[in-house]
Amino acid sequence: MNFELALNHLKKDDKFRFISEFVAVPDFTPSGNVYFDLLESIVSQQLSVKVANVIFNRFRALFPDNYPHPDQLTSLPIEQLRGAGLSLQKAAYLQNVAAFSREYNLETHAWDVMSDDEIIAFLTNIKGVGKWTAQMILMFTIGRPDVFPVDDLGIQQAMIRLFEMDKNDRQLKNKMIELAEPWRPYRTVACRYLWRWKDNPVQNM
Numbered sequence: 300m301n302f303e304l305a306l307n308h309l310k311k312d313d314k315f316r317f318i319s320e321f322v323a324v325p326d327f328t329p330s331g332n333v334y335f336d337l338l339e340s341i342v343s344q345q346l347s348v349k350v351a352n353v354i355f356n357r358f359r360a361l362f363p364d365n366y367p368h369p370d371q372l373t374s375l376p377i378e379q380l381r382g383a384g385l386s387l388q389k390a391a392y393l394q395n396v397a398a399f400s401r402e403y404n405l406e407t408h409a410w411d412v413m414s415d416d417e418i419i420a421f422l423t424n425i426k427g428v429g430k431w432t433a434q435m436i437l438m439f440t441i442g443r444p445d446v447f448p449v450d451d452l453g454i455q456q457a458m459i460r461l462f463e464m465d466k467n468d469r470q471l472k473n474k475m476i477e478l479a480e481p482w483r484p485y486r487t488v489a490c491r492y493l494w495r496w497k498d499n500p501v502q503n504m
Contacts, residue, residue, distance in 0.1 A: 300444045302326035305485035312481040314461055315489055322495040324488070329442030334396065334405035336440040337422070338367060340432050341392050342385065357383040358393075372397035392427025399425045410441050438487045447486040449475050457493035 310316045330336055342358060343351035359365045361379055362372075373394055380390035400406065403421075410418060415437055422433040431450055437443040448454055449472045458475050459466050468474065482489040 300442060300485075300488075302488070305444065305488045309482055309485055309489055309492075314478075315482065315492065318461065318492055318496040321499055322492060324491045324495055327439075330440050331442075332406055333408065333410070333422075333436055333440050334369070334400045335366075336436060337396050337405070337425075337428060337432070338393055340435060341389055341396065341427060344389070354384040358385065367393075367397070369397040369400040373401065388427075392425075395426050396428070415443055415446060438490070443487060445484040445486050447476065447479050447482075447490065451490075453494050453497055454490055457497040460497070461493070 306319070310319060338358075339355055342355045346354070358380070359367060361375065361383060362368065375394075377387065377390050377394075380393065381387065385393070396405075413421065418437060418441070419430060419433040422428050422436065423430060431448060434446050434448040434451075438446045438448075455466070455471070455475065458464065458478065459471075462474075462478055464471060464474065479486055479489065
């Protein structure tokens with residue numbers, strides 16, 4: 300994705316141009332390793348970044364080369380995973396991902412021939428992987444340019460503030476989708492700006 304091209308397109312929208320004046324979001328290179336990033340995402344759920352990093356490093360240390368190869372992870376006793384600080388549920392979810400990867404090879408899967416919706420449907424077949432997690436994989440691991448996670452709390456909070464919306468509006472998500480239409484086909488970039496801007500001091504339009 301051409302980041303400058305995306306920014307030039309997004310800045311045609313007054314609301315996006317406004318928030319882009321207060322925050323900067325650098326371009327990045329997606330890792331491409333869906334398997335590994337799914338494992339890290341599951342470990343980090345509902346944890347602070349610091350705690351998640353500690354547990355994930357302990358988890359990786361259970362393997363000879365610090366990499367949880369699918370065959371090794373599926374055969375590791377749950378007790379050892381629990382010993383790294385993982386909950387029973389998360390340990391099971393990690394092994395679910397490994398088992399799925401043994402069958403479909405998530406590390407080298409041909410993602411480029413699949414649409415965003417197809418990838419979401421594919422990954423959510425794994426117990427422990429929901430739509431939001433699959434969308435984050437699309438955005439940050441595969442690098443799809445036009446993902447809009449309407450259920451993400453941070454995106455909701457940012458758009459409520461930016462567009463002065465009612466957070467209790469039953470049509471909130473539908474209105475968010477409509478308001479984000481001018482950002483196509485670069486809604487991924489727009490969301491990265493929204494996340495960053497949300498945590499900044501309030502700036503009024």
